[in-house]
Amino acid sequence: MKILVVEDEVQIADSLKKNFLAEGYSAQVCYDGEDALKAISNSEFDAILLDWRIPKISGIEVCKRVREAKNETPIILLTALSDISNKIQALNLGADDYITKPFSFEEVLARIQAVIRRYKSTLKVIEFDNNVLDLLTRNLRTPDEEIKLTEKEFELLKFFLENKGNIVTKEQLSEDVWKLPFSPTTNIVEVTVKNLRKKLEANTNKKYIKTAYGEGYIFISE
Amino acid sequence: MKILVVEDEVQIADSLKKNFLAEGYSAQVCYDGEDALKAISNSEFDAILLDWRIPKISGIEVCKRVREAKNETPIILLTALSDISNKIQALNLGADDYITKPFSFEEVLARIQAVIRRYKSTLKVIEFDNNVLDLLTRNLRTPDEEIKLTEKEFELLKFFLENKGNIVTKEQLSEDVWKLPFSPTTNIVEVTVKNLRKKLEANTNKKYIKTAYGEGYIFISE
DNA sequence: AGAAAAAATGAAAAATTTTTCATAATTGTT
């Protein structure tokens, strides 16, 4: 989980970052709106904590632009005072929640977790690189074409994407995709990985699924 | 599409109802909060238009109770004045939108359509009777068990549910489920209907799919 | 470099799903 903290008060920003790291999140700090927009367009975050009053480009403006760019990353606005008309404005511009200062880290954490949970539960696609795995049609859309996946291929790819960048073992795949305890007498996992790789490579010319010899597989993208 | 109008000003209520009917919606009117809650628990609506100030139980309280009952039907609150703190409260209590009086019917219609569209796009299951068609796993959950559907069966049932209560022709089914223009040389539609009926009846003991001789099928439930 | 373990692969076998087909049952009309 990667959180972007946009806050010009260095003390607050650093304290938030420290706390997030302590919780096992990774966190990046920006001190003004301009930097924030750059950071947001350069990498993906699971949530953005955005102060209202920041230099160069205001928080509200950052929020607005992010949404205009069709980026739906959850945003929590930090407002100095409990200014109700601000809240309305924030919600209208696409923020997902707001917190009034002063706040406790517990509160921030709870809200962050809530918006992330809410956001993930609304997702109907998983994107990677320039491709989209459509969870409703269960097809894969590459920039060029729509690829039909079999059920096992779909489940496998979905699990890989949900664990992108991490090693997944055959035991895990066996349980998640096949709902079976892993058995060394079969090699269905390998065969299905082979078939999925073939479809992915034929259509994207990229090798997303690396093997971690003796450990499992890693899905690497973007 | 069925809209519930909860409004104690008889003139406004009746005018809304007339307008909805003219647009091809069906509409029911309640004049106080108590009746509204009864109506809501007795039947399903596609959206609820709810006045803030109504007798017996206030609109805001109705809204709160509906949400507490885990009913997520889209609610639009009607407020007499553009009272910002009301708006906040409305949103926090789970309303989906609000309209300030006076309003034009065009505005009401546009907002209604917007909340319905938004709501439907967040749905991940379609419920009927005591059963749930899970759009993500593509399985059917009856009160007793989880039934695996084949792809065609799933698409067929989904289309039936999306057109519940209306006749659907074989031409429509052919195009939606099979992505093929209807051809009278095959009877796949009939065969698949038969198989779906079998699964449905074996697990629910009910006959949901009626045939409309010479016209098509109708899915009837609850 | 060579051996052992692990993973990849092509192709066959098995299982499941989809479609076709021949026939039976049902419905509406006369």
Next chain:
DNA sequence: AACAATTATGAAAAATTTTTCATTTTTTCT
């Protein structure tokens, strides 16, 4: 009631997906 049109059904055929299996290739370790 008889007929024609429409729909339902069982079972086979075809197509697709899943799994197994024997063999080859790759990786790691010595």
